[in-house]
Amino acid sequence: MSASRLPTYFISHGGGPWPYMTGEFRRNFDVLERSLVDMRLELGDKPKAILVVTGHWETRGLAISSGVQPGMVYDYYGFPDYLYHIAYKAPGSPELAGRVRQLLSAGGIEATLDPTRGFDHGTFSILKPLYPDEDVPVVQLSLDASLDPALHLAVGRALAPLRDEGVLIVGSGLSYHNLPAMRGTSGHEPSRRFDAWLTETLVEGSSEARTQRLIGWEKAPAARAAHPREDHLIPLMVVVGAAESELGAVTYHQTDFFGGLTASSFRFGKVPEAA
Numbered sequence: 001m002s003a004s005r006l007p008t009y010f011i012s013h014g015g016g017p018w019p020y021m022t023g024e025f026r027r028n029f030d031v032l033e034r035s036l037v038d039m040r041l042e043l044g045d046k047p048k049a050i051l052v053v054t055g056h057w058e059t060r061g062l063a064i065s066s067g068v069q070p071g072m073v074y075d076y077y078g079f080p081d082y083l084y085h086i087a088y089k090a091p092g093s094p095e096l097a098g099r100v101r102q103l104l105s106a107g108g109i110e111a112t113l114d115p116t117r118g119f120d121h122g123t124f125s126i127l128k129p130l131y132p133d134e135d136v137p138v139v140q141l142s143l144d145a146s147l148d149p150a151l152h153l154a155v156g157r158a159l160a161p162l163r164d165e166g167v168l169i170v171g172s173g174l175s176y177h178n179l180p181a182m183r184g185t186s187g188h189e190p191s192r193r194f195d196a197w198l199t200e201t202l203v204e205g206s207s208e209a210r211t212q213r214l215i216g217w218e219k220a221p222a223a224r225a226a227h228p229r230e231d232h233l234i235p236l237m238v239v240v241g242a243a244e245s246e247l248g249a250v251t252y253h254q255t256d257f258f259g260g261l262t263a264s265s266f267r268f269g270k271v272p273e274a275a
Contacts, residue, residue, distance in 0.1 A: 008156075008168075008239035008240075010235060011036070012176075013055075017079065018125055021079075039130060039251060042271045043168070050170060052126075053172065054141070054143075055174070055232040055234065063111060063117070067094075067115045067116060068091065072118045073118045088123075088128055091138070104158050122172040143234050152238050153214065153241035159241075160243070171239040173231070175195055175226075178191075182261060187226075189222070190225035194220060194226035197221050199253075210240065247270075252264060
């Protein structure tokens with residue numbers, strides 16, 4: 001691995017177990033899949049390990065997956081039976097889990113280790129196309145059930161040293177997450193308006209302004225129409241906190257997601273230079 005500091009990423013992870021599917025539903029994710037392949041290429045060498053902050057795991061206080069070989073969490077419904085037997089077989093990393101806990105504790109943030117937690121679809125849906133060989137160790141970090149933006153920014157600040165240790169920090173959520181509205185056309189305009197504010201916030205202006213805007217994200221245009229509950233937005237706070245002074249860039253943008261929704265992913269910090 002290059003000695004360069006790794007960037008952090010917020011990825012709009014799509015829906016359900018999409019990388020394992022075929023047919024019309026699967027084609028909704030073609031643009032997202034290409035962006036994940038591009039992400040692998042721009043990173044170059046594989047990271048030492050990956051820390052995924054997943055919008056599909058909430059706990060009272062933070063929890064860190066610490067198992068040696070995590071299982072699977074099939075946290076979706078209404079899909080064909082075979083999608084409840086798939087497996088992403090990357091190893092866990094008790095060593096990294098301990099390091100994450102140590103860094104959080106040093107930052108005044110307590111966390112527990114969970115050796116039983118498996119990979120949820122917020123994790124394996126992005127990692128399957130990103131690292132299909134399933135050979136990079138993966139640790140998951142939960143969200144605190146408070147969903148407090150300032151707290152999760154502080155979590156990211158505490159974890160920033162991991163970037164110099166070969167650990168890729170990824171926040172997995174969605175830039176727009178209103179499931180009832182996704183079934184019709186009512187989400188098209190709110191997703192566009194919120195995405196425009198989010199992109200302006202993350203890519204333009206100073207890092208200080210970015211942090212304050214994220215803390216007050218509910219004031220954004222169409223904020224609660226885009227996120228009736230902010231569980232899929234909060235992973236963004238962690239990856240921004242871990243790269244708080246560094247520039248943001250769009251790595252995925254789609255305006256016809258599921259027929260007219262707008263969704264985006266973002267990178268913070270520079271891509272590593274080739275070794």
